[in-house]
Amino acid sequence: MRILLTGASGQVGHELARSLHPLGELVMPGHSACDLADLDQLRAVLRTVRPALIVNAAAYTAVDRAEGEGALALRINADAPALMAQEARALGAALLHYSTEYVFDGSSGRAYAETDTPAPLNVYGQSKLAGEQAIAAAGIPHLIVRTSWLYGMRGNNFLLTMLRLARDRAQLRIVADQHGAPTWSRTVADASARLLGLALAGGAPWWERHGGLYHLSSQGQTSWAGFAEAIFAATGSSCQVIPITAAEYGASARRPANSLLNSSKLMALCGPLPDWHAALADCLATAAASGGLAQE
Numbered sequence: 001m002r003i004l005l006t007g008a009s010g011q012v013g014h015e016l017a018r019s020l021h022p023l024g025e026l027v028m029p030g031h032s033a034c035d036l037a038d039l040d041q042l043r044a045v046l047r048t049v050r051p052a053l054i055v056n057a058a059a060y061t062a063v064d065r066a067e068g069e070g071a072l073a074l075r076i077n078a079d080a081p082a083l084m085a086q087e088a089r090a091l092g093a094a095l096l097h098y099s100t101e102y103v104f105d106g107s108s109g110r111a112y113a114e115t116d117t118p119a120p121l122n123v124y125g126q127s128k129l130a131g132e133q134a135i136a137a138a139g140i141p142h143l144i145v146r147t148s149w150l151y152g153m154r155g156n157n158f159l160l161t162m163l164r165l166a167r168d169r170a171q172l173r174i175v176a177d178q179h180g181a182p183t184w185s186r187t188v189a190d191a192s193a194r195l196l197g198l199a200l201a202g203g204a205p206w207w208e209r210h211g212g213l214y215h216l217s218s219q220g221q222t223s224w225a226g227f228a229e230a231i232f233a234a235t236g237s238s239c240q241v242i243p244i245t246a247a248e249y250g251a252s253a254r255r256p257a258n259s260l261l262n263s264s265k266l267m268a269l270c271g272p273l274p275d276w277h278a279a280l281a282d283c284l285a286t287a288a289a290s291g292g293l294a295q296e
Helices: 010-018 039-049 070-091 123-136 158-166 185-210 226-233 264-270 276-289
Strands: 002-006 026-028 055-058 093-101 142-147 173-174 212-215 241-244
Touching: 010 185, 039 070, 055 070, 055 185, 070 093, 070 123, 093 123, 123 142, 123 212, 142 173, 142 185, 158 173, 158 226, 158 241, 173 226, 173 276, 185 264, 185 276, 226 241, 226 276, 241 264
Parallel strands: 002 026, 002 055, 055 093, 093 142, 142 212, 173 241
Antiparallel strands: none
């Protein structure tokens, strides 16, 4: 089976390249060959590769910059997935697409379930929700996987930012009034591969019964400040965390105070997901064994 993986150089895509390898023949065009902002190029890639499965791990993820680049965010996060769904329908292919907890406004007092009504606070969340809706309306076998607070050993993420800043600073002011579950990109990739393995084994009946929307994040919860403290404790850094509010930080884009996702639906099919503390320890141990955290 031929699988087209977009965004293979990103933090989730890099892990998917490993996790999806046993499932079929992976085709992984680079950004220059498959730029989601270029819909004509994307269409040509899809029609040339003719995959049986499309896994879209590429996205516009600059949350603050999206406030001033709404058209670009919408093209990459909504128009490109819509085109993938359209081409998948013509090919008879299935589609796995990644989304975000930023489709919610964070006002709930509990972890968000797949049945909760989205209400994004920012342009990035709006663009991701539009992509979800386009795929869901396309009438194809699909999986939309929302995840949250992603980090990993490459790309731009909170873990790498904290490690970099802690080398030069004695203290850091970190937001303490936003809560979520830090989620290692490898956790996402491995659970996705398990889910796809079930789908491919089950065929059309599986897609009809189990296809659709899933939440996937580590278990437990913390704040950004708590996550930073855990990173520094695990790496032996003496950097001190000074808790601040989101208002004090003053980001351009509003973010949900509650980013927790309820992953029970996915775990019922794929088994338990790790606690965020354990996943962080595994990530750092893996990084140490491989010679460090790669920053691109």
